Amino acid sequence: MAAEQATTANSRLSRQLGGTEQTWCKAVPGGTGITVSALLFSKPPDFSVVSDAVGKLQTAHPILSCQLRHDPATGFYSYVTPATPPLKIQSFDRASTAEILRELANSPDGGDSSVSDFHLILEHEMNRNAWQSPDPESHVDSDVFFASVYTLPGVAGDKLAVALRLHTSACDLATAWTLCMELMTLLGEEGIIQRELECETKIAPAxxxxxxxxxxxxxxxxxxxxxxxxxxxxxxxxxxxxxxxxxxxxxxxxxxxxxxxxxxxxxxxxxxxxxxxxxxxxxxxxxxxxxxxxxxxxxxxxxxxxxxxxxxxxxxxxxxxxxxxxxxxxxxxxxxxxxxxxxxxxxxxxxxxxxxxxxxxxxxxxxxxxxxxxxxxxxxxxxxxxxxxxxxxxxxxxxxxxxxxxxxxxxxxxxxxxxxxxxxxxxxxxxxxxxxxxxxxxxxxxxxxxxxxxxxxxxxxxxxxxx
Structure with missing residues (x-):
């Protein structure tokens, strides 16, 4: 009975990708299809609060906990959910963020004084390609969801940029917008978790x-x-x-x-x-x-x-x-x-x-x-x-x-x-x-x-x- 329940649970949280999703798995390594939702907080919430909110997003949407698995025999990809889905969230303090901004400012298009720090961080996130060099023979599954927190300098104090970065096979524009609005609502103006999200029970079909x-x-x-x-x-x-x-x-x-x-x-x-x-x-x-x-x-x-x-x-x-x-x-x-x-x-x-x-x-x-x-x-x-x-x-x-x-x-x-x-x-x-x-x-x-x-x-x- 326990094995049957495990199989049923696994089928809800795993499936082969559909045709359009498979196409995105071909496109993303080349640089198209890294979806980003980024928010700039002038009153920065604590990192622990942001981490908790991102975890709630991942719990509410099972596909965010998935990994992409490639089958070399068929060439097809599947969504699989690990037993303990990792929460991939990185934090960059003021010094680390400043170093990233210096590097971006030296890029061909980065020296424009009209481009804000938040703008540069957003471009940086779009070009952080965790799926750039997939090795079909490595049998290593790839996460579809990452989050990063950057500390930016501000006139009245530090600001916080929170970026959610996703593989587009799991995230169209409507999804990215939903995640942005939900994160905004979760954190609220006072930087505290204000409400719970309605949770999906399984990965939606292709x-x-x-x-x-x-x-x-x-x-x-x-x-x-x-x-x-x-x-x-x-x-x-x-x-x-x-x-x-x-x-x-x-x-x-x-x-x-x-x-x-x-x-x-x-x-x-x-x-x-x-x-x-x-x-x-x-x-x-x-x-x-x-x-x-x-x-x-x-x-x-x-x-x-x-x-x-x-x-x-x-x-x-x-x-x-x-x-x-x-x-x-x-x-x-x-x-x-x-x-x-x-x-x-x-x-x-x-x-x-x-x-x-x-x-x-x-x-x-x-x-x-x-x-x-x-x-x-x-x-x-x-x-x-x-x-x-x-x-x-x-x-x-x-x-x-x-x-x-x-x-x-x-x-x-x-x-x-x-x-x-x-x-x-x-x-x-x-x-x-x-x-x-x-x-x-x-x-x-x-x-x-x-x-x-x-x-x-x-x-x-x-x-x-x-x-």
């Missing part, structure tokens, strides 16, 4: 196991045509001009922030026109990218936009919004830009193309195709322009994450690395206290911070001036 069969079915000939179309289109896509294609890459970020008045105006514009903010951000990015090249208006560029969809509510069974795991799918649309486009017209065109594809279940029927092509790009970088591994101009989330309750912290950011396979720029769009705040991640030194700041400043100007 997304592919929850897609209704009628929505994923696709004739063989249609799959072949779509694969051919994706492959041919990829050769015609335009990117931002590459600056350094040879040096080792890392993920850096810039932020697109707008005040409450401008945010309210553009959100009203989206509502009036029946489109989502993701369509408007995509349009602004395409116009800004085209303008940055100084091309004559008649010269056409073809840009790809990947829109990520949180599929939880449309799966069977439905996955709750705060359930940890990876439940994102994407739709890739291409748009021809000739210069002189009007923002709202292009935004409407971009969003309509996305919405039509979603209504036709392209986020499900093309899921395996896009995973396959992503794997092929990872294995054969030469299939992409200048071996850059760039697959689209922009990646943006369909739904913007909203925090209307006030954070109780000085700052917080949720994002993921993208310097392996991925877009020119990945936009993690949020609205906080009524103000737009987008974290924009890019591969450096393929692009410089100067170039990205120009692109983002262009986007902001386009959005502010939109009528």
């Amino acid at each position: 997304m592919e196991d929850c897609i209704p069969e009628e929505k994923i079915r696709k004739p063989f000939w249609a799959r072949g045509i779509d694969m051919f179309g994706y492959s041919m289109n990829s050769l015609r896509l335009s990117n931002l001009s590459f600056e350094d294609t040879e040096s080792p890459r890392a993920s850096n970020l810039v932020r697109l922030q707008m005040n409450r008045e401008d945010t309210h105006r553009i959100l009203n514009g989206c509502k009036t026109r029946g489109i989502k903010l993701s369509g408007l951000l995509s349009a602004a990015a395409m116009i800004s990218a085209y303008s940055s090249k100084g091309l004559p208006d008649y010269q056409q560029e073809k840009y790809a936009v990947v829109t990520l969809i949180n599929c939880r509510s449309i799966l069977d069974p439905v996955i709750s919004s705060n359930r940890a795991g990876f439940y994102n799918s994407g739709i890739l649309n291409t748009h021809d830009i000739r210069g002189g486009e009007e923002l709202w017209e292009l935004a409407g065109r971009a969003y309509t193309a996305f919405a039509n594809a979603k209504n036709n279940n392209k986020h499900f029927t093309d899921l395996a195709d896009l995973n396959f092509l992503m794997s092929k790009a990872i294995e054969n970088p030469g299939l992409t322009p200048s071996s850059s591994l760039r697959t689209s101009l922009i990646c943006v989330s369909e739904d913007t994450l909203v925090d209307d309750h006030g954070s109780g912290v000085e700052d917080y950011v949720v994002c993921a690395s993208a310097h392996g396979v991925g877009p020119n720029i990945a936009i993690f769009n949020t609205i906080r206290g009524g103000e737009l705040d987008c974290t924009c991640v890019y591969p450096s030194p393929l692009y410089s911070r100067k170039l990205m700041l120009e692109l983002i400043d262009g986007m902001k100007r386009i959005l502010v001036e939109a009528k």
Whole structure:
């Protein structure tokens, strides 16, 4: 009886990864798919309190206690839960953090005086790749969850940065946001544990196991045509001009922030026109990218936009919004830009193309195709322009994450690395206290911070001036 109970418990806390999760296991070693939730506390809680809160997160979400196990015979990965899940949390005191900041300041993009210490620590966490050099023959399981605490200098005293770093196969943007909000709530403004979390009883199933069969079915000939179309289109896509294609890459970020008045105006514009903010951000990015090249208006560029969809509510069974795991799918649309486009017209065109594809279940029927092509790009970088591994101009989330309750912290950011396979720029769009705040991640030194700041400043100007 005891053996039977152990087997049952193990089955709840272990399973083979689904197709999308397997693809992330290929992507993360190259640098794409390290998800980070980082919070900056101006009134630092004690380390013991932070450690207790992180432990509660791990207990509430069983997948955070998992390790990735590779089977050399099949090539597949599985989630397994050790008998005593370790709590991987590191603490860096003021001197250790200062040394890290000095090293970061000497990096190609680190010397910008406008970049805060918290910003640098966030970039540092995105590039701490515990999965970079996996040895399939070593039979050593890899943790999916790490936490770090950094002591930063402040004018009125030390501050504390808390970073949660996860393997994206176990953590999509919605999960990262949930963990950020839960940690914020656990610690509270007074730095004490204020409430308990609702605990999951088992690892949630893979997304592919929850897609209704009628929505994923696709004739063989249609799959072949779509694969051919994706492959041919990829050769015609335009990117931002590459600056350094040879040096080792890392993920850096810039932020697109707008005040409450401008945010309210553009959100009203989206509502009036029946489109989502993701369509408007995509349009602004395409116009800004085209303008940055100084091309004559008649010269056409073809840009790809990947829109990520949180599929939880449309799966069977439905996955709750705060359930940890990876439940994102994407739709890739291409748009021809000739210069002189009007923002709202292009935004409407971009969003309509996305919405039509979603209504036709392209986020499900093309899921395996896009995973396959992503794997092929990872294995054969030469299939992409200048071996850059760039697959689209922009990646943006369909739904913007909203925090209307006030954070109780000085700052917080949720994002993921993208310097392996991925877009020119990945936009993690949020609205906080009524103000737009987008974290924009890019591969450096393929692009410089100067170039990205120009692109983002262009986007902001386009959005502010939109009528």
